Amino acid sequence: MSKAAMIGGGVIGGGWTARFLLNGWDVAVFDPDPQAERKIGEVLDNARRALPALYDRALPPEGRLTFHADLTEAVAGSDWVQESVPETLALKHGILPAIQKAAGPEAVIGSSTSGFKPSELNMPGTRAIVAHPFNPVYLLPLVELVGDPATCTRAAGILRGIGMYPLTVRKEIDAHIADRLLEAVWREALWLVKDGIATTEEIDEAIRMGFGIRWAQMGLFETYRIAGGEAGMAHFMAQFGPALSWPWTKLMDVPEFNNDLVELIASQSDAQSEHLSIRDLERLRDDNVVGMIRALRRTGSGAGSVVRAHEESFPRPGERNGLPITATRQVPVSWTDYNGHMNEAPYLEAASLATDRFMQMIGADAAYVAGGRSYFTVENHVRYLDEVHAGDRLTVTTQVLSGQGKRLHLFHRLWRGDDTLAATVETMLIHTDLSTRRSSEPDPAVSERLSAWVSSHAGRDADGAGRFVGQTARRT
Amino acid sequence: MSKAAMIGGGVIGGGWTARFLLNGWDVAVFDPDPQAERKIGEVLDNARRALPALYDRALPPEGRLTFHADLTEAVAGSDWVQESVPETLALKHGILPAIQKAAGPEAVIGSSTSGFKPSELNMPGTRAIVAHPFNPVYLLPLVELVGDPATCTRAAGILRGIGMYPLTVRKEIDAHIADRLLEAVWREALWLVKDGIATTEEIDEAIRMGFGIRWAQMGLFETYRIAGGEAGMAHFMAQFGPALSWPWTKLMDVPEFNNDLVELIASQSDAQSEHLSIRDLERLRDDNVVGMIRALRRTGSGAGSVVRAHEESFPRPGERNGLPITATRQVPVSWTDYNGHMNEAPYLEAASLATDRFMQMIGADAAYVAGGRSYFTVENHVRYLDEVHAGDRLTVTTQVLSGQGKRLHLFHRLWRGDDTLAATVETMLIHTDLSTRRSSEPDPAVSERLSAWVSSHAGRDADGAGRFVGQTARRT
CATH class of the missing domain: 3.10.129.10 (Hotdog Thioesterase)
Structure with missing residues (x-):
């Protein structure tokens, strides 16, 4: 039986916990938050409802979940230790040496950081890699790996074993890959709301009624390749590349972050979504994600191919x-x-x-x-x-x-x-x-x-x- | 029987043709390209295979498709005229007055432009609105409408009748809404490839294994609302807003568009996708999009809600x-x-x-x-x-x-x-x-x-x- 230790049990730590546990790993959680057990329990409720639905065969029996007041005890004997504390460098620098000290020499130490590079995270004597997942961690396969190549290779094998898709980033860079794209969209979306071009709801519709569905199965470049037709990608670039210097590239500065902007976004978001609780939204999201990944299983595309390959590894029942x-x-x-x-x-x-x-x-x-x-x-x-x-x-x-x-x-x-x-x-x-x-x-x-x-x-x-x-x- | 005229029958004009035709409209096509009939036939083959699969009830009988060498003849008597000629203002300025002259006073004249504003498109005496769809037009519901409010309202009713989702943009702006977001991602993605952080394939995986699936059903803001938890959107903003001025906002200038960049992207795209022809890729995309929209029907989310509402309007068979x-x-x-x-x-x-x-x-x-x-x-x-x-x-x-x-x-x-x-x-x-x-x-x-x-x-x-x-x- 393999063991994983979770340092921090918020939305991301809880999602990691569910992903390992439902794939048969024992999981030990360290989180000083007195609400941690309740919060992780809620994430597990969602995960138990959603993750098995991706598969046409039964997942292995769940591992054992334990909570620990002591970090060393949680980490001891773990094959994987995942740090998911809040996103400040001081906090991460405070906790990584303690993890390093308690972990065995073979343990993978992953950090869920969405922004920091391994060279920023690590201190003398620590050897964490970035293992950046996406919410909900128990459903979305992507994990960005950054850091020591040998450790990343070992980490990738473990992640595939729990049904995930490790993507090793070639060079360390602030925010890795996916969050750079997300930040770019976020900046543009804030401008559109601030300038009164569209509300938060209208922007969401512009995404999910159109390119969002394309991206869920092919991403950006393969989608544009189709747009280029038989003439191929170079033709597409020649046709659309000049847009890089078209007028709408002018809005590339950063909107000022102030209370007015926060209030504007928050009030529009309330108008759009407050008829559903966060728990309702989570379940709706999970049902949709499961349904879409199941649709992708049929053609073996994207996340559907990951689930199929993972399922093939399950033992046959007797x-x-x-x-x-x-x-x-x-x-x-x-x-x-x-x-x-x-x-x-x-x-x-x-x-x-x-x-x-x-x-x-x-x-x-x-x-x-x-x-x-x-x-x-x-x-x-x-x-x-x-x-x-x-x-x-x-x-x-x-x-x-x-x-x-x-x-x-x-x-x-x-x-x-x-x-x-x-x-x-x-x-x-x-x-x-x-x-x-x-x-x-x-x-x-x-x-x-x-x-x-x-x-x-x-x-x-x-x-x-x-x-x-x-x-x-x-x-x- | 309603009639639509298509001025320009490329990928977008052909997609519009399929969308109207398969919803029972007669469609008249004007396109001087001698290959237009063949090309539209290929789009129709795809559409006939994919669009009916979204529905649990039969679509109405197809309308009649005709090709015309004369623009006036194609436009005459049409309820909707859609201009989908290549994206240069000179071409659009050349053709819109001719459309205006041939069209009846009640006809909606829509332009498929992805970038131009109505104030740029229109000349003295023309009254086109922007009606910007997304490829494949026969499957994706989104149409961005920009221009005269009364015309947009009338256009929206017609588009809903053919199963689409009209989104009226509050103020005209270069590239409307969705393409602004797409441009932002495109800029960032080109940088990542150019700097050797990731290949085109890795960027596509980073999208489709993670946030792409989230966006297909909820878009950007509702997804982040969940991340904010019970504390809501203001909390999310407070937590992540400062990232707007974090170091990774530094890469906001435009990569130089030159042959080296084109060659880099095109060769990586070949390595990623050239084992499939464009036709194969289109069918794969369509199968995936159909499967995902069908999954979204169940919860009534996004494009699934559009299909459900549309299907309710179908007459009952005898x-x-x-x-x-x-x-x-x-x-x-x-x-x-x-x-x-x-x-x-x-x-x-x-x-x-x-x-x-x-x-x-x-x-x-x-x-x-x-x-x-x-x-x-x-x-x-x-x-x-x-x-x-x-x-x-x-x-x-x-x-x-x-x-x-x-x-x-x-x-x-x-x-x-x-x-x-x-x-x-x-x-x-x-x-x-x-x-x-x-x-x-x-x-x-x-x-x-x-x-x-x-x-x-x-x-x-x-x-x-x-x-x-x-x-x-x-x-x-």
Whole structure:
């Protein structure tokens, strides 16, 4: 079991805590704030609701969370120590030597600083690197790494293991990469509000109704590459580059930071958003981010590719009641409906994932499909036996009722938690030649593996199979 | 039938063409480029694949597309004329008076300019407004409107009717709102590449793995409001505002635009993206944008709220073979799987939408559910009769097999195109008290409406209903 120590448990420290803990790490928190435990608990509530929803397979069991009044005790034996104290150099200089002293020689010491360079952070004898994450840390994959190359390489491996995307910055610079871009937008946005061109809400709409969605999947340069068309990026630059000296580059000084500016921004922000509490906004943001990352999984783009690669590393589950577990996952909020429970369609989606997994198990996998053969589903009968709610753990077992020649007859059981049978899905499949789209005999190797399953499941009960809709008792 | 004229048919003019056409408008294109028809055809191919996928209901029938060698002919009788010629003032000044002369007095004349103000665009006698869209115009809802307030109000109504989000800018300013923010990021990004801090690919990752996803759903200010926590926006400003004068605000001048810079950016962009053609990149972008907007539909955030509101305005379809049409839609790419056809689960998703629609028709609607009563599905039997592919039009009819007391037995037929029965879904539902989660009698008003459907469907054939899985002939 790996251990991480969190020095500072605010929004960022709490997000780091959730990210490590939900990926199976033990986490020790040091934060003198008497509210730290409550605050981290709230972040964990959000994270437990959101992070598992990114995955089609269950995350590892949570690690152990402990709180410590003593920094040395929290840090001792940790593989990773993350400093997330407020953003002043004096505070960081006060705490990094103490961390260094308590940490083992192999521990990665990361700082969440958004602005300081490693050369500013470190004092004689300390060897922290910048490991700058983005809120919510439990959902967004990006971590900017800056500092000693060997340490950054080791850090990157650890971060990938908890589903993150480490980006090593080539040269240290104030504010790294992302926050430089954010600062540039922030300056411009403040000017627009101050000059009465747009309100905070209008600026948010200008972003999220337009380029924000583009950037979520491709970023800046690849988006502009498309705008350049077949002529490519040089053409795009030639066309738009001169804008660098166009009139609107004139507003590049800094608006004066004073009470009037703060009041203007704060009052507009209230008008825009105060109908929702911060907690409501966080959950809305998390639901949206989860939904969008799930959409990106399909094409393997951006954050979706990180989640897919991470999921591939999860261990495969074993058996239940002597039957193979072919799917296991936590139920995402997006699978629920207006009746306050899991909608009827995702039951079949879960069963479909289980069928896909069983196909892999008998060798009818991606390579087999690429070779021109597959199984097509011709019937599904879903019996809904109990309600399932967001956050429930769903486990699917698969039993082979028959499997000879072209036909394959499966019986999936969907279990909610430890002991409730929530649904059965009876599936009939026909082996198909993908070029003719007609039924065909499976490859002998597939038939052989299938036969082994048929034999091992022979004589098992399958209560609920073989019925028509509305038939409540077994046919005789 | 409304008519729009497109003056200029490049990427932006073609996108506008697709947006109007797929929303049922006739579109007349004037573009002297001999390749215009081919280029617009390519944009339309993309749009026909992507735009309908945003909706759970079918778009209206496409309007008529015509190409004209004569500007006056193209503009005549148009309700909307959109100028999308290249971004030089001389070109715009050359063409706007001709548009003005050919257009009727009620026509909205919009310019796609990303940089010019209405006071610069217009000449004596012309009355164009800025109507600045974002690529891909057929998917992204944002249009910035600048100019005469009455015209902008009228324009906004028309744009909402074609599923867009008009944002009226309070004061004219170079580059409006969004492109000011984009320019700010562009300047900073060019510096980062030029100084060797990051490559184009690393900058794209820094955006899409982090703040890009946040911005796609909430924009800048609401995102920072969350960061401020319960203390609110003033607290956030107080905490981060001073950064406006921190050292990293020093890089606010403009990198020199020269061949070295163009070459540097273009070569890095090639290394990052040239494994995909522009057409491939466009389709990838469209699939991602569609998937993310669909995720945002669920919470009604950003672009998702625009699509939902637009869809509500669609007319309800009528009957087919004497049965009510309860769902009709185009099949999105995201419903297909590795077998190259619609996956088994979305068949049930489509039937589930049909059940929801039937519930509304008998009065078991959102208000009824809010009152504590609903129908729960207890069984579904899906028979897959034929393959369905991305882009196919799917129409679902619903037949009531029985509906007395607590039980409701439905039979959905899923039609592909005009005459192929692609699946049947037999559904059993039980009326449920949402507080006890136990079966209960429906409201008499609901029972009464249901009875009328039962009577009207009595004696109808339902070939395929009442069977168990694997049963190929009717039971006798």
